[in-house]
Amino acid sequence: MTAPVNRRDGVPGAYRTMGGVSVTIDITGLPPERIHFSPSPLAELGAALHALAEPAHHPRLHAWTTTVSAGLDPCLADRLHEADFMWRSTRSDLLLPAEPRETLAEELDDLDRMDDEDFVGAALEISCSPRYGEGVPSPLVDAASRRRTLDLAAARGPRQAAFVERTLADPAATRAWIRRLLEDCDEAFFADTWRRVRVQLAADARHKTELLRRRGLAEALADASPALALEEDGPATRITVDKLTHGATAAEGRPVAFLPTAFGWPHLFAVHAPGRRPVVQYPVSAREVGGAEPVGTVRLRLEAVAHPMRMRLCRSLARGTYSTSELADAYGITAPEVSRHLAVLKRAGLLTTQRRGRYVLHQLDVSVVARLGSDFLESVLR
Incomplete structure (x- = not known):
């Protein structure tokens, strides 16, 4: 399914990351030239529509979202609301093309070439298929999938239910409706936006491609995001995406596309x-x-600062450097107890240390703690 890789839990054989959950892409045997970094106008339009639907996720885009929202034709705004399940809480696979093109029209032409079952599955799976990672029969041909899809849509509200009912009854008409909607968005606001961001995205894609060619995929992934990594286990090679979910897929010789986005942070x-x-x-x-x-x-880091005593120690450590014995005296606990608490904070990367003679002095890394709120927000929105 889509994106947001936020779907399945408990996928057998799910691979490990620091967080214990991830989405993995098995690329064993895939040659480097099958890894593509390229901007996509359709993917960027999807990211822009999400920012309009959820401006709180994107405070740095406040000026843009406010300006565009204020200038939207009421009819277009109403149509966007009708279809926003495709980009509000996650991102429909339709909006993440596997073959990015130069223009939005070319990418919409590719959608037109999809058969109805694939199109409907890609459009509805986010909201209507909790078994994304397993694959389910198309609701166009399977009665049980159809009932399940309609039930899930109804739980989202009457407009969602009506949209899904219309999609299942006449997928060709809904496909045309979605294309017109995206074209109208392009005319209303996105064409100008794309002209401004495409240069940045193309430059980023070229840089990643050059890193891939000169220094390898691991370097290119690390440069794209700290949440991306390359795992090699004997002949097996996997890309891991650090997410609050389990998921797994395999390239099976097919290209893997990486799409840079200027509107997508922190997702x-x-x-x-x-x-x-x-x-x-x-x-x-x-x-x-x-x-x-x-x-x-x-x-x-959240677990490290949640303990009451460590919170109290942080109060002192934020104000200056202290030795273990000084903290023990200040808080009436033993030096070994202080050492255990400091070890937890240090493992979480929250402390800096310096040696002064025979003493080791500890201090809270305020810059790291200050980021904890935004890091937490990014991790849950990723």
């Missing part, structure tokens, strides 16, 4: 539905806000 999406080509959309500005830390690191 990181990965298409991993059975039968679909793997796609990852990564934000080009991830380093500018927070530390883009792995989920496991954020969890470790």
Whole structure:
């Protein structure tokens, strides 16, 4: 399904990351030239529509979202609301093309060439298929899938239910309706936006491609996002996407597309539905806000500061440097107890240390703690 790789839990054989959960893409035997970094106007339009639907996720885009929302034709705004399940809480696979093109029209032409079953499955799977990672029969041909899809749509509200009913009854008409909607968005606001961001995205894609060619895939992935990594286990090679979910797919010789986005931070999406080509959309500005830390690191830091005594120790350590014995005296606990608490904080990367003679002095790394809020927000929105 789509993206947001936020679907399945408990996938057999799910691979490990620091956070214990991830989406993996098996690329064993895939030659480097089958890894593509390229901007996609359709994917960027999807990211822009999400920002309009959920501006709180994107405070740095406040000026853009406010200006565009204020200028939207009421009819277009109403149509966007009708279809926003495709981009509000996650991202439909339709909006993450496996073969990015130069123009939005070309990518919409590719959607027109999809058969009805694939199109409907890609459009509805986010909201209507909780078994994304397993693959389910198309609701166009399977009665049980159809009932399940309609039930899930009804739970989302009457407009969602009506949209899904119309889609299942006449997929060709809905396909044309979606294309017209996206074309109208392009005319109303996105064409100008795309002209401004495409240069940045193309430059980022060229840089990643050059890194891939000269220094290898691991370097290119690390440069794209700290949440992306390459795992090699004997002949097996996997790309891992650090997400609060389990999921797995395999390239099986097919190209893997990486789509840079200027509008997407802090989200990181990965298409991993059975039968679909793997796609990852990564934000080009991830380093500018927070530390883009792995989920496991954020969890470790939250657990470290949650303990009452460690909170009290942090109060002192934020104000200056202290030795273990000084903290023990100040808080009326033993030096070994202080050492155990300091070890937890240090493992979480929250302390700096310096040696002064025979004493080791500890201090809270305020810059890391200050980022904890934004890092936590990014990890849950990723």
